[in-house]
Amino acid sequence: MVDCLSEREFELFRHLVKKHIGVSFARTKKAILQRKLASRVNSLGLESYGEYYLYLLRDKEGGWELRQLINTITVDQSAFFRHPKQFELLANVVLPQVAIQKNTTKKLRIWSAGCATGQEAYSVAMVVNEMFKEDHTWDIRILASDIDTNALKFGYKGLYSKKSIQQIPIEYLNRYFRKGTGKDSGFFLVREALKKRLLFRRLNFVDFDFPFRSPVDIIFCRNVMIYFDIEVKKRLIDNFFRLLERDGFLYLGASESLIGVDDRFALVGHFTYQKKG
Numbered sequence: 001m002v003d004c005l006s007e008r009e010f011e012l013f014r015h016l017v018k019k020h021i022g023v024s025f026a027r028t029k030k031a032i033l034q035r036k037l038a039s040r041v042n043s044l045g046l047e048s049y050g051e052y053y054l055y056l057l058r059d060k061e062g063g064w065e066l067r068q069l070i071n072t073i074t075v076d077q078s079a080f081f082r083h084p085k086q087f088e089l090l091a092n093v094v095l096p097q098v099a100i101q102k103n104t105t106k107k108l109r110i111w112s113a114g115c116a117t118g119q120e121a122y123s124v125a126m127v128v129n130e131m132f133k134e135d136h137t138w139d140i141r142i143l144a145s146d147i148d149t150n151a152l153k154f155g156y157k158g159l160y161s162k163k164s165i166q167q168i169p170i171e172y173l174n175r176y177f178r179k180g181t182g183k184d185s186g187f188f189l190v191r192e193a194l195k196k197r198l199l200f201r202r203l204n205f206v207d208f209d210f211p212f213r214s215p216v217d218i219i220f221c222r223n224v225m226i227y228f229d230i231e232v233k234k235r236l237i238d239n240f241f242r243l244l245e246r247d248g249f250l251y252l253g254a255s256e257s258l259i260g261v262d263d264r265f266a267l268v269g270h271f272t273y274q275k276k277g
């Protein structure tokens with residue numbers, strides 16, 4: 001058991017976390033940060049937070065421990081068809097509009113930015129597939145990115161519990177999932193045909209070194225910005241603006257907004273924005 005996190009140690013870790021992942025821990029969240037740090041300190045067999053801080057600074061394994069800390073700190077909660085109205089908007093307004101805009105190049109690029117364990121990206125993929133399944137002339141790619149490598153592994157595997165698939169419409173479930181067998185029995189596996197539309201990648205919003213060759217048509221960045229302060233939010237949205245196609249769409253989470261962050265987007269509805277001209 002390690003002692004209480006001192007104020008000075010809290011400040012040191014707070015800055016470290018902010019610098020590496022952009023997440024701001026308010027003073028009121030000290031106990032949460034302490035709990036997360038304690039789990040790393042204990043698993044390394046260290047004696048104090050100070051020792052752990054030095055361990056991170058001298059990490060001889062090229063940032064391996066920092067990644068473990070990041071994986072522990074991030075909140076990777078997600079769900080299939082979270083905020084269902086946004087997916088209705090995707091099917092009925094956003095995709096039909098993008099399909100017209102991109103009808104000459106027939107290239108569609110979607111980014112689930114902060115995809116956590118993959119449910120958002122697979123939900124998008126199902127809706128996209130429903131719309132384009134008859135038309136094989138389209139080149140469609142969905143990038144699913146996150147900073148948390150454990151979450152990405154989970155998403156890539158595509159194995160979900162019975163409880164987590166309950167939000168998926170039954171006809172989609174039958175079409176895009178199969179029942180697990182053996183050790184996976186009681187779970188549902190994403191079928192390869194859907195999986196191959198997705199590319200899982202580790203990307204850190206703080207690095208801003210995004211590997212895009214062509215502009216992105218639709219970005220989902222939902223329930224991610226709530227953890228950032230205004231300065232990080234502004235930089236992130238500025239990058240999204242730059243990466244988005246003209247008239248491209250940006251989906252945010254239900255408790256997020258662009259008010260006071262960026263005025264170069266128009267609200268379409270359901271926390272969904274469109275880049276202005």
Ligand SMILES: C[S@@+](CC[C@H](N)C(=O)[O-])C[C@H]1O[C@@H](n2cnc3c(N)ncnc32)[C@H](O)[C@@H]1O
Pocket residue numbers: 020021022023074075076077078079082113114115116117120145146147148151203204205206221222223224227253
């Ligand atoms: C609550 S989940 C949101 C999942 C999904 N977008 C949804 O709404 O269901 C937030 C995700 O943001 C990711 N995240 C936090 N900071 C990040 C950063 N600096 N770069 C990339 N992803 C980050 C976390 O790892 C976590 O998986």
